[in-house]
């Protein structure tokens with residue numbers, strides 16, 4: 051783990067305002083000395099993400115993410131500790147210390163990115179060379195222009211087991227770096243070989259312009275059709291969106307989400323420069339959050355087949371947990387955007403995008419397919435279903451759809467409305483009960499889990515957390531610390547934080563959350579910020595502190611009084627068996 055010197059961290063602290071840092075990613079609303087906003091780390095519609103100005107920390111009451119400015123940057127930019135510190139230092143205009151810390155992980159990441167960049171160059175220059183004609187023809191046959199090929203940095207991996215390997219060697223890269231980047235592999239009899247062979251290549255580039263991975267496709271029908279870079283230090287496929295680096299600069303506040311790289315490339319060429327795609331996985335929560343950072347609206351341009359429609363429904367469900375508006379175009383005449391654009395051209399495709407339905411319209415259309423609206427029973431069943439869809443939308447929208455349904459089905463608007471209101475009333479009650487129950491379950495589960503994990507009573511656990519919370523807010527309590535011995539603390543995490551606090555106080559150093567960054571993991575940082583968020587004030591800190599110490603001492607003595615004198619026969623026997 052990186053060890054940065056304290057003076058540097060303190061300077062970083064003085065020149066960094068956590069609210070400032072976070073507000074470039076999250077829109078925050080002031081609320082006294084804290085600010086709140088929608089959490090960027092989980093999907094939510096009501097804000098539970100809180101930034102504490104006093105302690106320069108953040109904590110989300112929804113998902114438990116928390117920490118200081120460094121933790122925030124680490125998480126949101128997907129960086130390691132040192133790179134996150136560097137980014138903040140740059141922002142604050144402070145020089146990083148030259149020595150005294152271990153940055154091997156950052157160096158490794160950088161080398162992987164260099165290997166990737168050089169590999170992308172190699173694939174591209176192959177594609178435009180004589181040897182790459184077969185790859186070039188593949189793309190040209192699919193309707194791509196040379197301009198598009200260059201813009202996406204597409205390439206060709208030659209039909210050879212070691213062409214890239216030799217090339218990278220000649221550029222001075224080591225085998226270890228190539229393995230780390232995933233561009234070569236090692237065989238059973240210990241020979242190194244290129245991961246991509248005789249394939250057309252699509253580099254995956256992150257929003258900072260780094261080549262982080264590759265997707266390789268065969269030129270014929272052989273298997274496997276696609277080979278993609280496995281996960282590496284710089285690439286986690288569930289967190290990335292293909293072409294977001296280009297789409298984020300499209301100047302629009304909507305993104306078009308497609309299924310495949312080729313769809314995205316075809317769409318960009320046709321002028322839809324806000325198209326992106328997942329990287330060969332079903333849509334994930336992380337990708338949904340990424341989209342919500344860049345767009346207010348997403349057009350779900352999924353394939354026109356069964357698998358595509360299934361994926362579409364999953365996507366709609368995921369986006370429902372965010373405030374991103376969803377639009378669903380109805381594609382006809384081709385199985386995916388790439389094919390439709392090639393067959394009918396840009397304008398027809400644009401017409402389909404413009405005519406996209408919103409989530410409600412889509413759900414109603416989908417429902418309609420299931421009933422025969424020429425029969426009375428069909429109409430009744432459809433209306434009952436429609437009411438369930440409409441009960442969650444705003445009154446204005448309800449009114450609009452009711453008018454539409456009324457004229458479409460030739461049923462009085464007022465009677466549909468009465469039924470809708472009746473359903474909404476019953477549904478509200480049901481929902482409230484459900485929410486109430488889940489809150490109670492959650493808090494019970496959390497309490498039980500905590501005490502179970504550590505095998506200590508809840509009150510001891512709470513006392514230990516309270517001690518940390520009090521020390522951070524009222525360092526005066528330190529004078530009482532002779533009263534508690536760190537070894538009596540049941541949790542390793544608390545012990546570690548406690549010892550650090552005491553040693554800092556003894557050296558008369560500040561204790562703030564940024565000083566814990568170098569010694570705690572992300573999960574521990576979250577826990578620490580939760581403790582800070584829940585333990586901010588006390589009417590009589592010293593008295594409370596002393597009480598907590600009593601509890602800890604008492605529980606400790608209780609546990610250790612289990613000596614041979616008061617052990618049960620069984621326990622007594624076990625003591626010998628285990629030795």
Ligand SMILES: [Zn+2]
Pocket residue numbers: 089090091092099110111112113114115
């Ligand atoms: Zn959260």
